Amino acid sequence: MTQILDDAHLATPAGSGHRLGSHRVLEPKGALPQAAWKLDNAPRAYDNEMLCRVETLNIDSASFKQISDACGGDPAAIGAHILATVNERGKQHNPVTGSGGMFIGQVLEIGAAHEPRDGVTTGDRIASLVSLTLTPLRLDAIESVDVTTGQVRVRGTAILFESGIYARLPDDLPVDVALAVLDVAGAPAQVRRLAKPGQTVCVIGADGKSGLLSCAQAREQVGPTGCVVGIVPHAGTPASKLLLEQDYVDTLIVADARDALAVLAATPAAMPELADLVVNCVNVAGTELASILCCKDGGVVYFFSMSTSFTAAALGAEGVGKDIMMMVGNGYAKGHAAVALQTLRDHPALKDYFAARYAAR
Amino acid sequence: MTQILDDAHLATPAGSGHRLGSHRVLEPKGALPQAAWKLDNAPRAYDNEMLCRVETLNIDSASFKQISDACGGDPAAIGAHILATVNERGKQHNPVTGSGGMFIGQVLEIGAAHEPRDGVTTGDRIASLVSLTLTPLRLDAIESVDVTTGQVRVRGTAILFESGIYARLPDDLPVDVALAVLDVAGAPAQVRRLAKPGQTVCVIGADGKSGLLSCAQAREQVGPTGCVVGIVPHAGTPASKLLLEQDYVDTLIVADARDALAVLAATPAAMPELADLVVNCVNVAGTELASILCCKDGGVVYFFSMSTSFTAAALGAEGVGKDIMMMVGNGYAKGHAAVALQTLRDHPALKDYFAARYAAR
Numbered sequence: 225m226t227q228i229l230d231d232a233h234l235a236t237p238a239g240s241g242h243r244l245g246s247h248r249v250l251e252p253k254g255a256l257p258q259a260a261w262k263l264d265n266a267p268r269a270y271d272n273e274m275l276c277r278v279e280t281l282n283i284d285s286a287s288f289k290q291i292s293d294a295c296g297g298d299p300a301a302i303g304a305h306i307l308a309t310v311n312e313r314g315k316q317h318n319p320v321t322g323s324g325g326m327f328i329g330q331v332l333e334i335g336a337a338h339e340p341r342d343g344v345t346t347g348d349r350i351a352s353l354v355s356l357t358l359t360p361l362r363l364d365a366i367e368s369v370d371v372t373t374g375q376v377r378v379r380g381t382a383i384l385f386e387s388g389i390y391a392r393l394p395d396d397l398p399v400d401v402a403l404a405v406l407d408v409a410g411a412p413a414q415v416r417r418l419a420k421p422g423q424t425v426c427v428i429g430a431d432g433k434s435g436l437l438s439c440a441q442a443r444e445q446v447g448p449t450g451c452v453v454g455i456v457p458h459a460g461t462p463a464s465k466l467l468l469e470q471d472y473v474d475t476l477i478v479a480d481a482r483d484a485l486a487v488l489a490a491t492p493a494a495m496p497e498l499a500d501l502v503v504n505c506v507n508v509a510g511t512e513l514a515s516i517l518c519c520k521d522g523g524v525v526y527f528f529s530m531s532t533s534f535t536a537a538a539l540g541a542e543g544v545g546k547d548i549m550m551m552v553g554n555g556y557a558k559g560h561a562a563v564a565l566q567t568l569r570d571h572p573a574l575k576d577y578f579a580a581r582y583a584a585r
Numbered sequence: 586m587t588q589i590l591d592d593a594h595l596a597t598p599a600g601s602g603h604r605l606g607s608h609r610v611l612e613p614k615g616a617l618p619q620a621a622w623k624l625d626n627a628p629r630a631y632d633n634e635m636l637c638r639v640e641t642l643n644i645d646s647a648s649f650k651q652i653s654d655a656c657g658g659d660p661a662a663i664g665a666h667i668l669a670t671v672n673e674r675g676k677q678h679n680p681v682t683g684s685g686g687m688f689i690g691q692v693l694e695i696g697a698a699h700e701p702r703d704g705v706t707t708g709d710r711i712a713s714l715v716s717l718t719l720t721p722l723r724l725d726a727i728e729s730v731d732v733t734t735g736q737v738r739v740r741g742t743a744i745l746f747e748s749g750i751y752a753r754l755p756d757d758l759p760v761d762v763a764l765a766v767l768d769v770a771g772a773p774a775q776v777r778r779l780a781k782p783g784q785t786v787c788v789i790g791a792d793g794k795s796g797l798l799s800c801a802q803a804r805e806q807v808g809p810t811g812c813v814v815g816i817v818p819h820a821g822t823p824a825s826k827l828l829l830e831q832d833y834v835d836t837l838i839v840a841d842a843r844d845a846l847a848v849l850a851a852t853p854a855a856m857p858e859l860a861d862l863v864v865n866c867v868n869v870a871g872t873e874l875a876s877i878l879c880c881k882d883g884g885v886v887y888f889f890s891m892s893t894s895f896t897a898a899a900l901g902a903e904g905v906g907k908d909i910m911m912m913v914g915n916g917y918a919k920g921h922a923a924v925a926l927q928t929l930r931d932h933p934a935l936k937d938y939f940a941a942r943y944a945a946r
């Protein structure tokens with residue numbers, strides 16, 4: 225911490241910055257941090273900011289692949305590449321992919337006017353839940369690069385704005401398992417809000433991280449009189465077996481969700497009146513229509529997948545004359561990190577699955 | 586009608602087709618009509634279809650501009666181009682833009698198993714409210730092309746599936762005014778559902794067709810204790826004057842909705858507690874963040890604009906830590922055509938504005 229406290233920037237008090245961080249934008253003036261080319265990464269918290277020591281960068285997979293390809297997969301070259309980007313832009317914002325990632329670190333300083341989320345205090349280890357593309361970041365050194373996970377150990381500091389979201393890392397879960405859950409925390413949190421006792425919930429892409437957590441949460445919410453239907457591309461995978469063995473789903477439909485007619489053909493047996501709530505958790509494009517067709521008139525489709533096309537959803541529902549509410553998957557909901565982590569704790573079999581799959585080897 | 590009734594296809598009864606029209610798909614087999622390359626446009630209604638005589642095609646503006654550019658703006662060449670597309674594909678589905686439009690016509694035949702919407706009977710004039718990209722269409726002739734409006738007078742037939750939506754053309758409004766309203770019917774219909782007495786509603790892009798109808802409808806719903814705020818790019822336009830003169834809005838913010846910080850700076854005066862409901866009606870990209878920032882925590886953003894980016898909305902809300910519900914603008918809602926037309930009738934000043942602007946000259 226000494227090198228930070230010695231920083232010349234600390235000579236004068238900083239006052240309060242803009243809650244969205246626009247006071248940290250150097251170029252172009254007037255932009256918001258995500259849209260900006262360059263941020264002020266000075267390691268000093270304004271009154272409404274939080275300063276963190278950064279231990280690990282989780283570079284998002286699209287960005288890491290691009291960097292790795294550009295560097296021939298060489299860890300040292302990848303590290304130098306990341307250092308150059310952060311030095312140039314004051315944030316880890318890949319100019320090619322436009323994406324970032326998140327960081328893990330420790331809270332160094334909480335500004336007097338910053339109201340911490342999640343009961344976080346100085347010294348706590350946290351995961352940032354806003355993108356690195358809008359997070360002021362300063363790196364002193366790259367310590368190591370794990371080319372298999374996209375995790376980069378660093379020495380440096382980051383700033384979280386008043387509007388920034390983050391979660392305290394739990395003591396009872398391996399860091400990598402917690403990260404895997406926090407990455408998709410919005411999905412189970414929204415299912416908890418939207419699913420009601422006795423309803424039919426259909427989760428498309430039920431075998432992925434967000435899908436598994438959504439099914440487990442849906443099961444809790446709909447109760448014994450409700451019904452949970454999962455749609456997965458393959459039977460017999462560990463995730464598909466888990467869904468059935470643990471009764472997270474009543475029925476598993478094995479179908480390619482891009483084939484809307486195939487999905488529709490499977491619905492009469494699995495959910496004769498269709499679903500009150502459809503949760504789309506797939507990671508491929510072209511599944512909007514299947515999602516719409518699984519939803520009953522007056523129901524809700526929650527598109528958590530980032531592969532969703534806005535126009536395909538809007539025009540798809542119109543094209544088949546479906547009067548349904550379609551929701552854009554907001555990555556944030558109040559308390560979403562706590563709900564997601566608790567979902568895992570409440571379901572030991574799911575926790576074991578995540579531990580086997582995501583804990584660092 | 587004679588040439589139709591003589592058609593060889595009429596020799597045998599057709600039975601019922603798929604409610605989504607997949608029985609009409611010729612290439613590739615198994616696709617749904619919108620995704621298909623070629624449809625069966627035989628002018629004969631299956632039991633659950635409706636056959637219409639087509640009078641006018643309203644080619645969507647992106648498609649018409651592309652065709653017109655390719656044809657040097659020559660009406661005859663444009664007509665030949667459209668005829669060639671329809672002959673090749675069995676639908677007016679522009680292969681370059683991927684878009685279609687809608688048709689105006691007269692109901693010729695309603696299949697025995699087709700339950701007509703909107704009380705429509707044989708002989709009624711209707712507007713199709715599903716895209717031409719999924720509508721089986723056969724053209725006998727192009728009669729004229731209006732290069733200023735993108736309207737094409739034709740002789741031909743079209744099929745509406747069981748799932749297809751359409752509205753009877755009203756007797757009391759010019760066809761072009763009715764079309765202008767029906768084109769955006771989803772917006773006022775959803776505002777009617779979502780806005781509640783006493784709420785603050787913010788309409789971004791308040792000066793366009795959907796924006797004006799949304800403001801008028803919001804005014805009705807929020808009542809005297811509520812507040813309607815419009816955001817427009819320019820003051821002093823006829824639409825902006827109309828909004829203020831008719832009290833459709835309490836306050837007009839003049840700002841570029843792509844400049845999120847400028848919009849945010851105007852909110853304390855116009856809506857100190859932000860909006861319960863934000864309706865995005867703009868026709869430019871990059872306004873997701875402004876929409877999110879205008880919405881209070883726990884509120885709703887309704888993205889009616891087809892320029893909306895799904896990821897910009899999802900990541901934008903997460904980036905600023907806003908717990909809001911974001912809705913994809915569904916072009917269809919039960920009774921939407923009736924609500925939209927009635928909104929116009931209930932507001933004579935709005936009706937005059939639409940008549941002056943959209944009625945055929």
